[in-house]
Amino acid sequence: MGRGRRFRGFCRARPRCVFLLLLLTVFTLLAFCAGCDSNVAKVGAPAPPVSGKDIHGASLSLAAVRGKVVVLYFWTNSCCGGSLKESLEPVFQRNKDKGLAVIAVNEYNAPKEVASLAAKDRLSLPILLDSDSTWARDYLVFAYPTAFIIDHNGIVRQRVLGQVSAAKLEQLVLKQLEIHQKSETEYEKTHHR
Structure with missing residues:
Protein backbone atom coordinates (compact mmCIF):
# COMPACT_ATOMS: atom_id res chain seq x y z
CA MET A 1 0.00 0.00 0.00
CA GLY A 2 1.49 3.34 -1.03
CA ARG A 3 1.93 6.30 1.21
CA GLY A 4 -0.79 8.33 -0.44
CA ARG A 5 -3.34 5.57 -0.04
CA ARG A 6 -2.69 5.28 3.71
CA PHE A 7 -3.18 9.02 4.17
CA ARG A 8 -6.36 8.97 2.12
CA GLY A 9 -7.59 6.03 4.17
CA PHE A 10 -6.94 8.00 7.37
CA CYS A 11 -8.81 11.01 6.07
CA ARG A 12 -11.81 9.36 4.45
CA ALA A 13 -14.08 11.92 5.95
CA ARG A 14 -12.16 14.90 4.56
CA PRO A 15 -14.12 17.67 6.26
CA ARG A 16 -13.47 16.08 9.66
CA CYS A 17 -9.79 15.56 8.88
CA VAL A 18 -9.35 19.12 7.65
CA PHE A 19 -11.11 20.42 10.76
CA LEU A 20 -8.88 18.36 13.06
CA LEU A 21 -5.72 19.51 11.30
CA LEU A 22 -6.89 23.11 11.46
CA LEU A 23 -7.72 22.75 15.15
CA LEU A 24 -4.29 21.23 15.85
CA THR A 25 -2.62 24.10 13.99
CA VAL A 26 -4.56 26.71 15.98
CA PHE A 27 -3.68 25.10 19.32
CA THR A 28 -0.03 24.86 18.31
CA LEU A 29 0.08 28.54 17.36
CA LEU A 30 -1.65 29.51 20.61
CA ALA A 31 0.85 27.48 22.61
CA PHE A 32 3.79 29.16 20.90
CA CYS A 33 2.32 32.63 21.21
CA ALA A 34 1.13 32.39 24.82
CA GLY A 35 4.20 34.37 25.89
CA CYS A 36 4.05 36.75 22.94
CA ASP A 37 1.71 39.30 24.50
CA SER A 38 3.42 42.67 24.16
CA ASN A 39 1.64 44.05 27.23
CA VAL A 40 3.27 41.75 29.78
CA ALA A 41 6.38 42.55 31.80
CA LYS A 42 9.62 41.20 30.41
CA VAL A 43 13.12 41.92 31.65
CA GLY A 44 14.66 44.37 29.20
CA ALA A 45 11.30 45.68 27.97
CA PRO A 46 9.20 48.69 29.00
CA ALA A 47 7.20 48.13 32.19
CA PRO A 48 3.45 47.79 31.66
CA PRO A 49 1.48 50.73 33.08
CA VAL A 50 0.35 50.74 36.69
Missing part, protein backbone atom coordinates in the same frame (compact mmCIF):
# COMPACT_ATOMS: atom_id res chain seq x y z
CA SER A 51 -1.84 53.54 37.97
CA GLY A 52 -4.53 54.10 40.53
CA LYS A 53 -5.32 55.52 43.94
CA ASP A 54 -3.21 54.44 46.89
CA ILE A 55 -4.75 53.38 50.21
CA HIS A 56 -4.91 57.04 51.26
CA GLY A 57 -6.68 58.16 48.07
CA ALA A 58 -3.67 59.79 46.37
CA SER A 59 -3.14 59.20 42.65
CA LEU A 60 -0.07 57.14 41.82
CA SER A 61 1.38 55.73 38.62
CA LEU A 62 4.59 54.40 37.15
CA ALA A 63 4.45 57.25 34.63
CA ALA A 64 4.50 59.78 37.49
CA VAL A 65 7.77 58.37 38.87
CA ARG A 66 9.52 58.10 35.50
CA GLY A 67 13.10 59.26 35.89
CA LYS A 68 13.49 57.35 39.16
CA VAL A 69 14.50 53.79 39.86
CA VAL A 70 11.34 51.96 40.96
CA VAL A 71 10.73 48.88 43.04
CA LEU A 72 7.32 47.49 42.11
CA TYR A 73 6.52 45.00 44.86
CA PHE A 74 3.58 42.56 44.62
CA TRP A 75 2.50 41.07 47.97
CA THR A 76 -0.38 39.76 50.09
CA ASN A 77 -1.05 40.16 53.82
CA SER A 78 -1.11 36.41 54.41
CA CYS A 79 2.37 35.56 53.21
CA CYS A 80 4.48 38.65 53.11
CA GLY A 81 2.96 41.63 54.87
CA GLY A 82 5.90 41.60 57.30
CA SER A 83 8.40 41.89 54.45
CA LEU A 84 7.20 45.43 53.80
CA LYS A 85 8.33 46.52 57.26
CA GLU A 86 11.49 44.40 57.36
CA SER A 87 12.84 44.84 53.82
CA LEU A 88 10.99 47.31 51.66
CA GLU A 89 10.38 50.23 54.04
CA PRO A 90 14.03 50.48 55.24
CA VAL A 91 15.38 50.39 51.66
CA PHE A 92 12.82 53.02 50.66
CA GLN A 93 13.72 55.30 53.58
CA ARG A 94 17.48 55.07 52.94
CA ASN A 95 17.24 55.68 49.19
CA LYS A 96 14.17 57.81 48.44
CA ASP A 97 16.30 60.97 48.36
CA LYS A 98 18.74 59.28 45.95
CA GLY A 99 16.09 58.73 43.27
CA LEU A 100 14.24 55.61 44.44
CA ALA A 101 10.47 55.23 44.25
CA VAL A 102 8.57 52.25 45.63
CA ILE A 103 5.09 51.05 44.77
CA ALA A 104 3.77 48.16 46.85
CA VAL A 105 0.88 46.39 45.10
CA ASN A 106 -1.38 44.33 47.33
CA GLU A 107 -3.30 41.37 45.96
CA TYR A 108 -6.37 39.68 47.42
CA ASN A 109 -6.82 41.73 50.62
CA ALA A 110 -9.59 44.13 51.57
CA PRO A 111 -8.66 47.82 51.68
CA LYS A 112 -9.31 47.99 55.45
CA GLU A 113 -6.96 45.04 56.10
CA VAL A 114 -4.19 46.65 54.04
CA ALA A 115 -4.66 50.06 55.67
CA SER A 116 -4.61 48.42 59.12
CA LEU A 117 -1.34 46.63 58.38
CA ALA A 118 0.19 49.83 56.98
CA ALA A 119 -0.80 51.80 60.07
CA LYS A 120 0.34 49.09 62.50
CA ASP A 121 3.76 48.81 60.80
CA ARG A 122 4.03 52.59 60.27
CA LEU A 123 4.61 52.18 56.55
CA SER A 124 5.22 55.37 54.59
CA LEU A 125 5.65 53.76 51.18
CA PRO A 126 2.74 54.01 48.76
CA ILE A 127 0.45 50.99 48.52
CA LEU A 128 -1.93 50.27 45.65
CA LEU A 129 -4.67 47.64 45.65
CA ASP A 130 -4.93 45.34 42.64
CA SER A 131 -8.38 44.00 43.49
CA ASP A 132 -9.02 42.51 40.05
CA SER A 133 -5.41 41.27 39.57
CA THR A 134 -4.95 43.27 36.37
CA TRP A 135 -1.40 44.30 37.19
CA ALA A 136 -0.51 40.86 38.52
CA ARG A 137 -1.52 39.42 35.13
CA ASP A 138 0.40 42.13 33.26
CA TYR A 139 3.51 41.34 35.29
CA LEU A 140 2.96 37.56 35.23
CA VAL A 141 2.99 37.35 39.01
CA PHE A 142 2.28 33.82 40.17
CA ALA A 143 3.97 33.82 43.59
CA TYR A 144 4.24 36.33 46.41
CA PRO A 145 6.18 38.40 47.03
CA THR A 146 7.51 39.28 43.59
CA ALA A 147 9.54 42.43 43.06
CA PHE A 148 10.44 44.22 39.85
CA ILE A 149 13.31 46.67 39.60
CA ILE A 150 12.50 49.26 36.93
CA ASP A 151 15.15 51.69 35.73
CA HIS A 152 14.79 55.46 35.31
CA ASN A 153 13.69 54.97 31.68
CA GLY A 154 10.81 52.67 32.66
CA ILE A 155 12.56 49.45 31.57
CA VAL A 156 12.18 46.30 33.69
CA ARG A 157 15.72 45.38 34.75
CA GLN A 158 15.18 42.64 37.33
CA ARG A 159 12.49 40.27 38.55
CA VAL A 160 12.93 38.88 42.04
CA LEU A 161 10.73 35.96 43.12
CA GLY A 162 10.12 35.28 46.79
CA GLN A 163 11.34 36.91 49.96
CA VAL A 164 14.35 39.15 49.52
CA SER A 165 16.43 40.56 52.33
CA ALA A 166 16.80 44.30 52.74
CA ALA A 167 20.53 43.94 51.97
CA LYS A 168 19.92 42.11 48.68
CA LEU A 169 17.11 44.44 47.62
CA GLU A 170 19.25 47.46 48.41
CA GLN A 171 22.13 45.97 46.40
CA LEU A 172 19.86 45.66 43.35
CA VAL A 173 18.50 49.18 43.84
CA LEU A 174 21.94 50.73 44.31
CA LYS A 175 23.16 49.05 41.13
CA GLN A 176 20.39 50.74 39.13
CA LEU A 177 20.91 54.07 40.91
CA GLU A 178 24.62 53.86 40.07
CA ILE A 179 23.90 53.12 36.41
CA HIS A 180 21.53 56.10 36.33
CA GLN A 181 24.13 58.37 37.94
CA LYS A 182 26.82 57.26 35.46
CA SER A 183 24.53 57.92 32.50
CA GLU A 184 23.69 61.38 33.87
CA THR A 185 27.40 62.15 34.35
CA GLU A 186 28.23 61.01 30.81
CA TYR A 187 25.40 63.09 29.42
CA GLU A 188 26.63 66.15 31.30
CA LYS A 189 30.18 65.64 29.95
CA THR A 190 29.01 65.45 26.36
CA HIS A 191 26.37 68.18 26.48
CA HIS A 192 28.06 70.80 28.74
CA ARG A 193 25.00 72.36 30.31
